[in-house]
Amino acid sequence: MDNAQTVFxxxxxxxxxxxxxxxxxSIDQPxxxxxxxxxxxxxxxxxxxxxxxxxxxMPRMTGLDLQAKLNEQGATLPIIFITGHGDxxxxxxxxxRGALDFIRKPFREQDLLDRINEALDIDRGMRRxxxxxxxxxxxxxxxxxxxxxxxxxxxxxxxxxxxxxELGISERTVEVHRSQVMKKLNxxxxxxxxxxxxxxxxxxxxx
Amino acid sequence: MLPLEGNExxxxxxxxxxxxxxxxxxxxxxxxxxxxxxxLDSIHGGKGLGIxxxxxxxxxxxxxxxxxxxxxxxxxxxxxxxxxxxVMTEHSVAISINGKSLFSTDPIPTAVDQQWxxxxxxxxxxxxxxxxxxxxxEFLLGTYFRFSNAMLVLLILLTxxxxxxxxxxxxxxxxxxxxxxxxxxxxxxFSNLPGMSYRCEEYYPWAMVFVSDGCQALCGYERRVLENKxxxxxxxxHPADLETVQQAVAEAVAERRHFxxxxxxxxxxxxxxxxxxxxxxxxxxxxxxxxxxGFLSDITDRRRAELSLIQEKAYSESIVAAAIDxxxxxxxxxxxxxxxxxxxxxxxxxxxxxxxxxxSQLIPEPYKKEYGDLVADYQQTGELPARFERREVSGKHRDxxxxxxxxxxxxxxxxxxxxxxxxxxxxxxxxAAEQEVRDLRxxxxxxxxxxxxxxxxxxxxxxxxxxxxxxxxFSQAGKRLLVAGKKDRLSDILDKLSEHALRAGxxxxxxxxxxxxxxxxxxxxxxxxxxxxxxxxxxxxGRIRGIVIDFELADxxxxxxxxxxxxxxxxxxxxxxxxxxxxTVNCERGDSISLQTRLNQRNEIEVSVRDSGGxxxxxxxGKIFTPFSTTRESGMGIGLxxxxxIILAHGGEINFYNNDGGGATFYFxxxxxxxxEQDG
Numbered sequence: 001m002d003n004a005q006t007v008f009x010x011x012x013x014x015x016x017x018x019x020x021x022x023x024x025x026s027i028d029q030p031x032x033x034x035x036x037x038x039x040x041x042x043x044x045x046x047x048x049x050x051x052x053x054x055x056x057x058m059p060r061m062t063g064l065d066l067q068a069k070l071n072e073q074g075a076t077l078p079i080i081f082i083t084g085h086g087d088x089x090x091x092x093x094x095x096x097r098g099a100l101d102f103i104r105k106p107f108r109e110q111d112l113l114d115r116i117n118e119a120l121d122i123d124r125g126m127r128r129x130x131x132x133x134x135x136x137x138x139x140x141x142x143x144x145x146x147x148x149x150x151x152x153x154x155x156x157x158x159x160x161x162x163x164x165x166e167l168g169i170s171e172r173t174v175e176v177h178r179s180q181v182m183k184k185l186n187x188x189x190x191x192x193x194x195x196x197x198x199x200x201x202x203x204x205x206x207x
Numbered sequence: 208m209l210p211l212e213g214n215e216x217x218x219x220x221x222x223x224x225x226x227x228x229x230x231x232x233x234x235x236x237x238x239x240x241x242x243x244x245x246x247l248d249s250i251h252g253g254k255g256l257g258i259x260x261x262x263x264x265x266x267x268x269x270x271x272x273x274x275x276x277x278x279x280x281x282x283x284x285x286x287x288x289x290x291x292x293x294v295m296t297e298h299s300v301a302i303s304i305n306g307k308s309l310f311s312t313d314p315i316p317t318a319v320d321q322q323w324x325x326x327x328x329x330x331x332x333x334x335x336x337x338x339x340x341x342x343x344x345e346f347l348l349g350t351y352f353r354f355s356n357a358m359l360v361l362l363i364l365l366t367x368x369x370x371x372x373x374x375x376x377x378x379x380x381x382x383x384x385x386x387x388x389x390x391x392x393x394x395x396x397f398s399n400l401p402g403m404s405y406r407c408e409e410y411y412p413w414a415m416v417f418v419s420d421g422c423q424a425l426c427g428y429e430r431r432v433l434e435n436k437x438x439x440x441x442x443x444x445h446p447a448d449l450e451t452v453q454q455a456v457a458e459a460v461a462e463r464r465h466f467x468x469x470x471x472x473x474x475x476x477x478x479x480x481x482x483x484x485x486x487x488x489x490x491x492x493x494x495x496x497x498x499x500x501g502f503l504s505d506i507t508d509r510r511r512a513e514l515s516l517i518q519e520k521a522y523s524e525s526i527v528a529a530a531i532d533x534x535x536x537x538x539x540x541x542x543x544x545x546x547x548x549x550x551x552x553x554x555x556x557x558x559x560x561x562x563x564x565x566x567s568q569l570i571p572e573p574y575k576k577e578y579g580d581l582v583a584d585y586q587q588t589g590e591l592p593a594r595f596e597r598r599e600v601s602g603k604h605r606d607x608x609x610x611x612x613x614x615x616x617x618x619x620x621x622x623x624x625x626x627x628x629x630x631x632x633x634x635x636x637x638x639a640a641e642q643e644v645r646d647l648r649x650x651x652x653x654x655x656x657x658x659x660x661x662x663x664x665x666x667x668x669x670x671x672x673x674x675x676x677x678x679x680x681f682s683q684a685g686k687r688l689l690v691a692g693k694k695d696r697l698s699d700i701l702d703k704l705s706e707h708a709l710r711a712g713x714x715x716x717x718x719x720x721x722x723x724x725x726x727x728x729x730x731x732x733x734x735x736x737x738x739x740x741x742x743x744x745x746x747x748x749g750r751i752r753g754i755v756i757d758f759e760l761a762d763x764x765x766x767x768x769x770x771x772x773x774x775x776x777x778x779x780x781x782x783x784x785x786x787x788x789x790x791t792v793n794c795e796r797g798d799s800i801s802l803q804t805r806l807n808q809r810n811e812i813e814v815s816v817r818d819s820g821g822x823x824x825x826x827x828x829g830k831i832f833t834p835f836s837t838t839r840e841s842g843m844g845i846g847l848x849x850x851x852x853i854i855l856a857h858g859g860e861i862n863f864y865n866n867d868g869g870g871a872t873f874y875f876x877x878x879x880x881x882x883x884e885q886d887g
Contacts, residue, residue: 013673015707019680022700026687057669059755060798082676084669106676109683 005120006050007031010040010066011082012058016105020053023109029116037061041069044077049127051078051119053112056090056102064090067097076126078119080112136200139185147184150177154190155197228257235259235275243334246309254309301339402504405440409460409488409497411453412441416498425482425505427475445471445479452484460488460497469506481510533631537566539624541582553633555605566629570614571603581616586625591618602631611638645727648852653724655849656776659783660721663748670714670747674707681707717744720772721779731768731880734804734812735760741775745782745802754786754794757801764804764812765879769857774877777850777861778802781816781873784846788820788871796820796869807876811859815874822865831863850875 007029009020017033024031030050034040038061040052052070056063063081070077081102083091091102100119103112143151146167153163160178164171187193228244235242236259244257259275301311326339403421407413415433422430432438444452448470459466467485474480486501527534533550535543546561554561554569567579585591595616602612615630660667685700717740738760749756767774785800796819807813823831834848854861854875861875 013677015674015677015703015710016680018703019677019684022684022696023680023687026684026691026693057750057753059750059753062753084665084672105672106679109680109687 004049005030005123006048007116007120008040008044008048008050008052008077009033010035010037010052010058010063011055012036013055016055016082020112023112024116027113037063037066037069040066044075046073046075046077048077049123051080051100051116051123053080053082053116056081056083056087056094062090064094064097067094067099071097076123076130078122080115080119082107133199136196140196140200142184143181147177147181150174151181151185151193152197154178154181155194157194231257232259232275235261236272239272243304246304246307256304256309299341301337303337305335306337402502404500404502405486406498406500407440409456409499411449412439413499414439421503425474425503426472426480443472443474445473447471456486456488456499463488466501469510480505481507531632533629533633535566535569535629535631536619537582537627537629539586539626541566541579544626550631553604553610553631554602566627569603569631571601571609574600582627585618585627589618589625591616591627599634602633610635645856648849648856649727650724651845652773652776652849652853655780655845656721656772659776659779659846660718663744663783666747666749666751667714667718667744669750670743671711674711677707678704678711714743714747717741721776723772725772727770727773729768729770731766732771734764734767734814734877737767737769737771737774738778738802738804738814740771741778745779748779748783749786749800752786752790753798754789755799756782757799759801759803761803761805764806765810767812767877768880769877770853773853774857777853777875778814778816780846780850781814781875785816785818785820785871785873788818788822790820792821794819806879809876811876811878813874813876815872817866817870817872819866819868819870822869822871823863832861 007024009017009024009031011017011020011033012035014035017035021031021033032043034043037054037058054063054066067079070079078100079094079098081091081094081099083102083104094102100122101115103115140148140151149167150163153166158166160171160174164174167174182188182193185193185196187196228247231242231244239261241261242259244259246254247257248254261272261275299311302309303311326337328335328337403425404419405415405422406417407415414436418430418433420430422428422433426433426443428438433440441449452468452470455466455468465485465487467483469481469483471479471481483504483506484501486499488497488499490497527545527547530547530549533553534545534547535550536545538544542563543561543566546556546558550561551557565579566582567575570578581591581595595614597613597615600612600614601609602614603609611634613632613634615632617628617630619626619628681700681703685697685704688694688696688700721744738758742756742758745756782800782802789796789798789800800819801817803815803817805813805815832847832851834845851861854877858878859876861873863871863873865871
């Protein structure tokens, strides 16, 4: 997945596009350039990993507009905005909406590269996390309904006796389900189980 | 042969029955040439020549003999008048025709040696003339020169004399007829003259002794009323003129000359008449002192005409003198003839200095020659080209300074002379006011440009930042490639560097041009180039607003003569106004504004800006080109009014209309430069 990371560049200025391309070429960083936000939207799908270097001020569809669209689509692509000197209010708005950073033109190439690397790291991390969550979800989905009930209640800190009473089953049966859950989720302690529960809840909320 | 007209008996000669005369007349008729008779004797003694000239009249069969004109030439008195005295006193002269003596002073003295007797013969009009000249006394021959001189004079005289006689004959006949006719005319003229001759006493009241018939016409009184002293002449004279008359008469009498005086009299009807009185004091027949004799004529009509002429002249002269404009009349040779007070004030020359000097010295270069030629051309052709009728040129003051004038030249046909009247109006004040307006407009336009650029600062900074960013990226990427040893793309990168540096420079230059307070200067340019130069700035502004500018520039447009910066300012103004209008409706009708150049139906260049904003409301429409009438929160609201002033100064017009599909279109026109005017 690391290999597939691409830096997407969206800028309406040809000079800036060419300059950025050349810079990324010089460090052998794969990149794709787009002259407008619409062009990018057309070509992009959320499986593409990498980061977005986005000009904040463009005709037709601005960088902010594009950011909003990506947020709607749930895309996690980290965005580095390129701004001019009068664009601070727009940059602040972009940050509020979850942009990774903004960088003012003209800039030192190392600053940009640092941010790009950072963005790629984040993207990488997010994608790994996503993968972990997916695995976890798969594990959780392997539980039977009764096991799932028991899992939630155990993770919630309920006593076996209380669980047996609520579910209308014997305490012994609760014990069996509980060990089955621990086995399927590949945990040994209650603390580990609780953590999986929290992670899975976060995953739900963020998706 | 009877005379054709009148009694042709010359004094002392009777040609009618004289055989030599008849012979000459027949010769003249038959040979159709001038014929002389042989010398004839006058009944009073003395000799003469008869001359006959045939007269032909043209008739249906060509020239036909109509008669003879005859005359007699008396030789002796003629010779005595015309021959030099010394010839006559020192020489004896004899002239004969066909052997017959015509004239001789005295017999040739025999005492003189025959060698000194000079004889000449020549033939004239078919007659043989002999001429003999001899000195009276031998001792006078000491001067041979004088003698031959006498001979020569005689010869010439005689030859021309006879020819002259013939000529004179013809002329005198014509003259006689003419004189008779003139005399007849004069008679009727005198009888019709409004006047009277008079004789009166020497002193006031000049009682009339005699008056002619004209008196009734002159003063309304009958002769006898005046002659009986019922009315005294002096009492008729206007009291104001009396002293003048008395003085004139007294002076003339004292100096024994004619008096000549004009004065007014009251006629019988009480009307005032002007008379001209010319007379002389003469001794009285009765010996009792002098009396006056003279002639009075009525000159009332003449005086009236003179007076009205004088008045008219005074009237027009007073107008010319009081005129604010300089009035100069120029004569045939281009010399100034009159120079009114306004002209003196304006040009600094006095009337005396200027009169008789060349008009063109008042006109400086480059018009001087044209106006110099104008006078000469007008003299030749009588035509005055229309362009001189009213024209703005310069005048040249005596001190060499020049001032703007409106010069109107018109023709003045003065009998046979062609003159020109020049009306010179000083338009310094107007020109200065116009200049002031122009200066103010330029200053205001400059302020507007500064304001506009101030408002566009973000866009411009952004526009400059783009190439700077590119430059920075290219150079840093280049450095990395260089370090990595990948030199193949470096050449490309260097090209890109310079390209983007120039791009940034161009924007700065454009901005600088717009901010400079320049002196208005017109140049002939391609309209599209003008628009293209302003595109970068407009686009910078559009970028900030998120608006795209579409250009639609027609090919092959005629050239325009404009102040480049000012027209670009107008284009920028219209684009920015349109974009602002679009922003006020949040670009809901689209985010593009279009700029179009084209040739309209009147062959003018039209530049239009079509926006998709809210359009112009009815309330705003009336005052949209008025200064400080902005509907926006920012800006002074002078953009459109300045634009209008600029376009009007270029001879174009600026206006707008609301589009069918929303938004407004603002447009302006510029007159195309006509071929041939391009250098002007």
